[in-house]
Amino acid sequence: MALSAFSSSFKLLTYALCLLVLFTTCSCQLSANFYAKTCPNFQSIIKKTVNEAMSKEARMGASLLRLHFHDCFVNGCDASVLLDDTANFRGEKTAGPNRNSIKGFNVIDTIKTKLERQCPGVVSCADILSAAARDSVVALGGPSWKVLFGRRDSTRASFSDANSNLPSPGSSLRDLISSFSNQGFSAKEMIALSGSHTIGQARCTVFRDRVYNDNSINSSFAISLRAKCPSSGGDNNLSPLDSSAKSFDNRYYKDLISQRGLLHSDQELFNGGSADAQVRTYSSNAKAFSRDFASAMVKMSNLSPLTGSRG
Numbered sequence: 001m002a003l004s005a006f007s008s009s010f011k012l013l014t015y016a017l018c019l020l021v022l023f024t025t026c027s028c029q030l031s032a033n034f035y036a037k038t039c040p041n042f043q044s045i046i047k048k049t050v051n052e053a054m055s056k057e058a059r060m061g062a063s064l065l066r067l068h069f070h071d072c073f074v075n076g077c078d079a080s081v082l083l084d085d086t087a088n089f090r091g092e093k094t095a096g097p098n099r100n101s102i103k104g105f106n107v108i109d110t111i112k113t114k115l116e117r118q119c120p121g122v123v124s125c126a127d128i129l130s131a132a133a134r135d136s137v138v139a140l141g142g143p144s145w146k147v148l149f150g151r152r153d154s155t156r157a158s159f160s161d162a163n164s165n166l167p168s169p170g171s172s173l174r175d176l177i178s179s180f181s182n183q184g185f186s187a188k189e190m191i192a193l194s195g196s197h198t199i200g201q202a203r204c205t206v207f208r209d210r211v212y213n214d215n216s217i218n219s220s221f222a223i224s225l226r227a228k229c230p231s232s233g234g235d236n237n238l239s240p241l242d243s244s245a246k247s248f249d250n251r252y253y254k255d256l257i258s259q260r261g262l263l264h265s266d267q268e269l270f271n272g273g274s275a276d277a278q279v280r281t282y283s284s285n286a287k288a289f290s291r292d293f294a295s296a297m298v299k300m301s302n303l304s305p306l307t308g309s310r311g
Contacts, residue, residue, distance in 0.1 A: 062200025076304025142248030152311030
């Protein structure tokens with residue numbers, strides 16, 4: 001789906017607001033109470049806006065979760081994914097994994113605008129992304145987790161890092177383990193975080209090759225997908241990432257066991273390799289998945305944040 005277009009003046013306003021931080025609130029560590037005195041109602045504002053956005057477009061919950069992931073996995077949770085191109089750098093929005101893929105910028109803009117009215121120059125966009133991802137999962141029936149705050153926003157983005165750090169839908173199991181290991185995650189945490197694909201949809205262009213060329217795919221499932229995704233054309237046609245894509249549950253893992261993973265990288269988690277046993281565990285134990293997913297999300301949201309005087 002194409003990214004929302006905004007006027008240049010609104011982009012500049014949003015960018016400027018994202019960089020504002022009160023000098024009196026500097027902290028070198030993240031904290032659950034970082035905004036307790038400077039903006040005590042910020043979480044309720046974020047949650048309400050996220051829920052309103054999802055009531056208009058159910059897919060937005062998955063988009064906000066993905067936006068947070070694509071921010072953190074590049075150079076840490078610093079809101080660099082929100083930055084447009086400038087004369088000094090090329091932003092991350094048009095990198096291969098992000099182009100015509102990530103969305104939700106308008107929701108973040110709305111949240112930031114509301115927060116600026118309540119407490120100007122206080123809440124960073126990086127913290128908004130972290131809270132919005134959590135609230136999206138909860139709204140779809142998934143687990144909650146404790147988000148710490150105090151991130152500052154980057155003044156730069158990296159097109160090249162976005163292209164190299166984010167795993168692709170064609171990744172092998174080895175690629176996935178390596179990509180997540182580079183960010184400090186174990187294979188088990190990678191499998192849990194991959195469960196985020198229990199919500200949302202993907203474009204035909206990212207699963208076409210699997211539908212027509214993979215052997216590890218249920219034949220009837222492949223036939224049904226070909227009707228949505230022809231061998232040429234229809235790049236933007238959508239298909240759900242699992243068979244219950246509007247609910248955050250463990251259906252994703254059940255689908256993998258029946259060879260109904262939508263993306264090649266999904267099915268690699270259950271294809272006769274080292275991840276098979278953990279997939280079976282999550283497919284039969286929803287509580288274990290929810291617990292491990294929440295724990296891994298806490299870890300992800302704390303990847304290399306900018307704090308104190310940085311950012």
